[in-house]
Amino acid sequence: MRFSLPATLFSALASVGVAVAVPTTQPVYCEPTSAAVPLLRLYNPTVLDHFYTTNVTEANNAVAAPQGYTREGTAGLVFPSPGTGTVPLYRLYNATIFDHFYTISASGVDFAVQVAGYTLEGVAGYVYPAQECGAVPLYRLYSAQQTDHFYTTSAADRDSAISGGYSDEGVDGYIIPN
Numbered sequence: 341m342r343f344s345l346p347a348t349l350f351s352a353l354a355s356v357g358v359a360v361a362v363p364t365t366q367p368v369y370c371e372p373t374s375a376a377v378p379l380l381r382l383y384n385p386t387v388l389d390h391f392y393t394t395n396v397t398e399a400n401n402a403v404a405a406p407q408g409y410t411r412e413g414t415a416g417l418v419f420p421s422p423g424t425g426t427v428p429l430y431r432l433y434n435a436t437i438f439d440h441f442y443t444i445s446a447s448g449v450d451f452a453v454q455v456a457g458y459t460l461e462g463v464a465g466y467v468y469p470a471q472e473c474g475a476v477p478l479y480r481l482y483s484a485q486q487t488d489h490f491y492t493t494s495a496a497d498r499d500s501a502i503s504g505g506y507s508d509e510g511v512d513g514y515i516i517p518n
């Protein structure tokens with residue numbers, strides 16, 4: 341025997357069905373990976389500072405005297421311009437403790453500037469806010485003893501930094517791997 345619902349109940353269920361069908365996830369916008377550029381990694385063993393920049397001239401200046409940074413290759417690839425799917429990776433610096441700090445968190449920027457005495461130096465590049473579009477986690481570590489923030493996409497490098505006294509500060513953005 342065919343079961344038939346009263347018309348009013350049927351229309352109520354139909355509207356519930358429509359509500360459930362509304363997508364709950366944000367659309368993913370992928371930028372063309374060909375537009376991404378190397379985020380160069382440098383280190384100064386005298387003042388114990390990891391420094392990251394996409395600007396080749398700035399990297400060359402950092403290596404030259406009197407700054408004395410050493411090239412440590414490329415952290416990964418980031419986008420030089422804003423995009424629909426990406427967010428700014430802010431760059432900050434505390435000249436007293438010689439520490440470059442990078443974060444995608446606006447509240448992290450506010451804290452660093454207002455509480456920890458950092459200066460906002462701009463945007464290092466544009467990165468993904470989630471693991472999407474082929475991007476991988478950018479791990480953030482900090483050594484209070486060396487007053488140094490260190491960033492890497494390598495889980496092995498993260499673990500060896502932790503063994504060397506850095507604390508694990510989680511993931512701060514997602515970048516295109518080398």
Ligand SMILES: *[C@@H]1O[C@H](CO)[C@@H](O)[C@H](O)[C@H]1NC(C)=O
Nearest residue numbers: 393394395396397398399401
């Ligand atoms: C790159 O760095 C140099 C040296 O600091 C600076 O003069 C130049 O304006 C920078 N270029 C960009 C695109 O930021």
Ligand SMILES: *[C@@H]1O[C@H](CO)[C@@H](O)[C@H](O)[C@H]1NC(C)=O
Nearest residue numbers: 434435436437455456457458
């Ligand atoms: C950053 O530098 C300021 C001086 O410019 C200093 O007072 C402050 O302690 C430094 N921040 C940290 C976290 O050491």
